[in-house]
Amino acid sequence: MTNQSKQKVHAARKAIEYVEDGMVLGLGTGSTMDVFLDLLGERVQAGLQIKGVPTSVKTEQKAKQLGIPLTTLSDHPKLDLAFDGADEIDPDFQLTKGGGGSLLREKMVDVTAKQFIVVADESKMVNQLGAFPLPVEVVKFGWDSIREQLEALGCDAVLREVDGLPFETDNDQFIIDCHFHQIENPHMLRDQIKSIVGVVEVGLFLDMTDIVLVGVDEEVIIYEKGV
Numbered sequence: 609m610t611n612q613s614k615q616k617v618h619a620a621r622k623a624i625e626y627v628e629d630g631m632v633l634g635l636g637t638g639s640t641m642d643v644f645l646d647l648l649g650e651r652v653q654a655g656l657q658i659k660g661v662p663t664s665v666k667t668e669q670k671a672k673q674l675g676i677p678l679t680t681l682s683d684h685p686k687l688d689l690a691f692d693g694a695d696e697i698d699p700d701f702q703l704t705k706g707g708g709g710s711l712l713r714e715k716m717v718d719v720t721a722k723q724f725i726v727v728a729d730e731s732k733m734v735n736q737l738g739a740f741p742l743p744v745e746v747v748k749f750g751w752d753s754i755r756e757q758l759e760a761l762g763c764d765a766v767l768r769e770v771d772g773l774p775f776e777t778d779n780d781q782f783i784i785d786c787h788f789h790q791i792e793n794p795h796m797l798r799d800q801i802k803s804i805v806g807v808v809e810v811g812l813f814l815d816m817t818d819i820v821l822v823g824v825d826e827e828v829i830i831y832e833k834g835v
């Protein structure tokens with residue numbers, strides 16, 4: 609197991625400690641969340657009573673395989689906790705997400721939680737957002753015109769592809785990855801991107817995070833908002 613994988617396991621173990629009987633949880637997407645789901649599945653098999661709202665089809669399928677009971681945002685519009693990974697975390701807890709392409713459902717779920725807990729390995733901590741290409745989910749219609757409007761904001765904007773074909777999200781839309789390299793003002797950029805007609809969501813998760821659990825070698829560093 610790589611050092612990064614070990615850090616993900618340590619952080620996911622710590623995250624499980626926040627879960628209590630009766631809670632309704634947002635279940636994030638990605639390799640860190642896969643570890644978390646495995647641990648949560650073990651706790652459910654041992655009798656823990658929780659329900660989860662998945663942030664992607666992949667997470668939904670894995671949760672079902674593990675016997676984790678699922679529910680929907682319609683039935684539970686306010687979640688107790690949401691757990692999710694991140695691609696970048698800055699010192700103000702601002703995030704970029706969407707490396708796995710699930711940013712729309714992730715944001716919809718994560719924003720409804722009383723507490724949003726980010727679970728990550730050390731590599732995700734950055735001084736400034738932007739080295740990781742910023743994912744933007746867009747409608748298919750006129751995507752190239754949207755890409756050009758994104759480039760006018762000062763990035764190289766690239767349609768995400770898998771095996772030479774456009775990547776399609778769980779919502780049957782495209783992702784454009786925006787290479788800004790440095791994001792000076794995340795709030796302004798979010799607003800500029802969201803004002804482009806045809807943009808569905810942007811992977812800047814701002815002012816949402818309450819707790820960050822970072823796996824660092826054999827320990828986990830806990831960062832809490834306002835502490």
Ligand SMILES: O=C(CO)[C@H](O)[C@H](O)COP(=O)(O)O
Binds near residue numbers: 637708714
């Ligand atoms: O935003 C995401 C998926 O859309 C993931 O949370 C993010 O890409 C981190 O993934 P990993 O835990 O595999 O590093």
